Amino acid sequence: MESVSIVLFLLLAVVVSGALSRMLPVSLPTPLVQILFGAIIGLSTSHRVDLDPELFLLLFLPPLLFLDGWRIPKDELLKDVSTVVELALGLVLITVIGMGLFIHWMVPAMPLAVAFALAAVVSPTDPIAVSAIAARVPIPRRMMHILEGESLLNDASGLVCLRFAIAAALTGTFSASAAAFDFLWVAGAGIVVGVLTTLIATRAKAWVSGRYGEEAGSQILVSLLIPFGSYLIAEHIHASGILAAVAAGVTMTFAEISRQAMASTRMRRNSVWDTIQFALNGIIFVLLGEQLPAILSGAVETVQVTGHVRPIWLGVYVVAIVAGLAAVRFAWVWVSLKLTLLRRRKTEGAAPLHSPDWRLIAAMSFAGVRGAITLAGVLTLPLTLTDGTPFPARDLAIFLAAGVIIVSLVIASIALPLLLKGLTMPAEPSLQAEEDAARVTVSKAAIREIERTQHELAERNGNADFYAAAGSRIMDLYRDRIESRSQGAEASAEARLQDRLERDLRLVGLKAERDALFQLARERQVGSSVAQKIIRELDLLEARYRG
Structure with a gap:
């Protein structure tokens, strides 16, 4: 009964915080308001939400990643696929390695495997938080498509890296060759499971609907079960449930084209998924705020892990990590856009090669806001090692990840509107002729x-x-x-x-x-x-x- 009350209370908190974000005279991103509201809840009550890492991962990540894969515009994504892949895969790999080594050097008490795990969870970006921040100044459509594609892929790649880092922390060993082989199995099998689960489910649904009629409620329920089914099947065979959920969402787009549902079913289903997305994202940020008092109350003990005495060092570490992430992202975005312009010059002729606008690079860099996926990932760190001892520096990793989310949100909420105002993206071909x-x-x-x-x-x-x-x-x-x-x-x-x-x-x-x-x-x-x-x-x- 208590669990049900907590869920209902969290949903109420999401609704209230969303209303508060619209009422405030100062325009604040909704995620920040939800974190603050959650912190007020955490300070005003003695009850705490005890988060089971595996249950948290199962409840939140599959539906969110499935929906991202389902709704992302595929054609627009393919136009900038090289840039998206460079940001989503190359940048994640560089971030995990570079920031992992940097965090371990900065905090020697944090084992290298745990530092890599922390770097992995802070590598994914959150386009929903970016959209909330940039509501005052709309993000150019092409930039938003790139950010959505990057987020979809780097969620999966970052969480797969997290999986390997946790395995290394639990076992105490790491083999590059074994990791490469495991990665091929984890990624390949996960994608195959996601694709097959969606195809089988949608074909069966279409067969039943074609012979016995369509029931909107069951159609919607099937779409809700697909991401969880894909995730559980993939995890059962030791593949990536995250990649399975993403692949299932991408496949859902093409399955829907060939097996159509009734118009009323699609409208009701869209409304249900909009509500689920709003609720899950809101609950994650409210939970972050609700956990903050407990995290801060343990700051004195947590900072002792780092070898210091004053808690201010935790703030220094958060700022240093945010600065490191921004520097790596800025450099990678500059290189990626340079390569994009160079490829375009080779394909379109000997046009003059101009350097990318610094405002564009800065906007893309500050748009790398960390959000729901980062929090969901860090909360999945195991509570204990295989021998039953506490997982090393777990509280410290959660504190630093939470700090990175909040600081990146605050910085982006100030910088992005300024950088986006009047910013012009490269001209896009008109779709009007295609529409006509x-x-x-x-x-x-x-x-x-x-x-x-x-x-x-x-x-x-x-x-x-x-x-x-x-x-x-x-x-x-x-x-x-x-x-x-x-x-x-x-x-x-x-x-x-x-x-x-x-x-x-x-x-x-x-x-x-x-x-x-x-x-x-x-x-x-x-x-x-x-x-x-x-x-x-x-x-x-x-x-x-x-x-």
Whole structure:
């Protein structure tokens, strides 16, 4: 009963902290507000949330990584795949090795394997925290795609490195050749498990739906079970459950294209996943704040591990780690963008090779905010070694990771808006022509099908004029769309402007309809069931026009 109460209380804390972040006169990122609110909770109550590392990993990481893999725009990711891979794999490897050695040198009392584990958990970035920080100044779309792709891959690569570092800390030995072989198995088998689990689940779901009808609730539940199933199966065969969850999410995109669900199911499923993402990310940051008082209360004991007496040294170590991470990321981003420009010069001709804008490099560097995945990873450090002795420097690693999250959030919340204001990214090709061509193609397909159905109904029931008139009204809408999208650039731009005006007017009309319906419901002139039905129709129409 107590566990249920804690979960409900954490969910309430997420809701309240989200509301507070919007109410505050000073614009603060929601994650920071959630951490502060969690700290207030931790200080005002004697109850503490005891986190089981394995349970924490299972509950939080699979759904978050699955959703990232599912929703990340694949085509946009492929356009900058080289930059993403360089940031997500190369940067993580350099960060784990370089920062691991630096942390061990700075804090000799922390074993090298534990230092590598700490470096591994602070290597992944968090695009959700970046989005919250940059809400005041929108991040350029291309930069956000790169950050999303980097985060998706470096979450997996960083947590795989964490796995090897923990294994080395538990066993006390490390073999490069054995680690390379294990990595191939862990990564390869994890990816295969994720892909196969998604394909099998979606095919079975499509088979049942095709023969016995579709039930939205079960469809949504299957999508929720896939990441956990992928993770558990992969872990059972000693592969990477993290990579399995990511691969399952990526595969889900392509599986959905070939096996379609009903529109109502997709809308309800999106709403459920949005809620889960909001809740899990919020709970992680609230938990970080809730754990802070206990972490700080043990600071005196923790600092003794480092060989010092004054707790201020912990703050020095946090700042040093954040500075080291920023320096490594800045250098790697500069090199990566240089290589990207060099490759473009070779493929597009002998264009002059300009150095990347320093503001762009700085923005990409400060955008490397640590967040939910870092906290989730560090909390999975084992409590004890295989012989039952406490895991060395575990509290110190958790303190330093928590400090890195908070300091990186604060620095980025100040620096990112300044750097992003007025920053222009390299020109992106317009997708308008592609969108117009797609709309023309689907409109022609709709007209063909309406004509076929119209003739079929007329032959079956007679009264051809009646069906022809009904079909003409619908087909005229599609013909207008085809005509507006098939004209020249200037005419198409005018047609799009008319579409936007029509959309705005439709939204005004929908609002008036809804207000009038609520008035009728308050005056008891319509029943609740009729009101709910019409409201749902209006909501669906509004979602269509706002989408």
